[in-house]
Amino acid sequence: MLFYDCSTAPSPRRARMFIAEKGLTIETRDISIAGGEQLSDSFRAVNPRATLPVLITDDGTTLTENLGIAAYLEARFPEPPLMGRTADEKGAVLMWNAIVEQQGGAPIAETLRNTHPSFKDRALTGLVNHAQIPALAQRGAERVQAFFDLLETRLAKSDFVAGDEFSMADIAAFVFVDFARVIKMRIPAANSATQAWFDAIKARPSARL
Numbered sequence: 543m544l545f546y547d548c549s550t551a552p553s554p555r556r557a558r559m560f561i562a563e564k565g566l567t568i569e570t571r572d573i574s575i576a577g578g579e580q581l582s583d584s585f586r587a588v589n590p591r592a593t594l595p596v597l598i599t600d601d602g603t604t605l606t607e608n609l610g611i612a613a614y615l616e617a618r619f620p621e622p623p624l625m626g627r628t629a630d631e632k633g634a635v636l637m638w639n640a641i642v643e644q645q646g647g648a649p650i651a652e653t654l655r656n657t658h659p660s661f662k663d664r665a666l667t668g669l670v671n672h673a674q675i676p677a678l679a680q681r682g683a684e685r686v687q688a689f690f691d692l693l694e695t696r697l698a699k700s701d702f703v704a705g706d707e708f709s710m711a712d713i714a715a716f717v718f719v720d721f722a723r724v725i726k727m728r729i730p731a732a733n734s735a736t737q738a739w740f741d742a743i744k745a746r747p748s749a750r751l
């Protein structure tokens with residue numbers, strides 16, 4: 543297998559953590575998004591949509607989405623399970639993973655990419671340039687605030703995001719909460735359940751990579 547990573551970006555970090563939690567060591571190439579390497583001819587030959595992460599499987603299949611990469615690795619290396627064991631758990635993990643992506647990851651990206659000078663004309667990923675829309679950043683920041691509330695409500699009554707066990711939904715939520723610092727948003731001081739959960743995930747070896 544071959545893993546295309548980017549050490550500074552949240553989406554590749556999710557895949558990197560997933561790989562580490564599986565106890566796998568995969569040959570890795572780091573692609574610099576800051577340096578625009580994702581748009582180079584050589585990387586576009588790997589992923590024409592110019593995004594990270596990418597996993598090339600042993601059979602040569604190119605997987606370009608966190609969900610696809612996770613599903614593949616979970617099927618090939620079932621232990622420890624990161625996508626649930628029972629039918630109910632599997633459903634809950636994918637449900638929470640989607641909630642976290644839509645309510646957390648998307649508004650953080652929307653806020654960052656529509657304000658930060660380094661994303662000028664790069665408000666969306668991919669080959670087509672898009673101008674920044676500051677109003678989307680404003681809306682995004684409001685949505686991130688709501689995401690922190692959503693997470694606190696959930697973690698006040700559940701040890702982990704998708705239930706009793708650590709899963710890929712925790713990886714997604716942890717990576718996005720951590721990344722929110724780039725838009726100067728942090729876990730609100732009153733959100734003690736989220737802070738305790740965050741500190742516990744941060745102590746895992748996979749979070750230090």
Ligand SMILES: N[C@@H](CCC(=O)N[C@@H](CS)C(=O)NCC(=O)O)C(=O)O
Binds near residue numbers: 592594608664
């Ligand atoms: N849905 C994709 C998202 C991938 C994505 O958006 N990756 C970002 C880094 S976080 C990227 O490749 N950005 C390239 C760019 O900004 O041009 C996944 O979950 O893997």
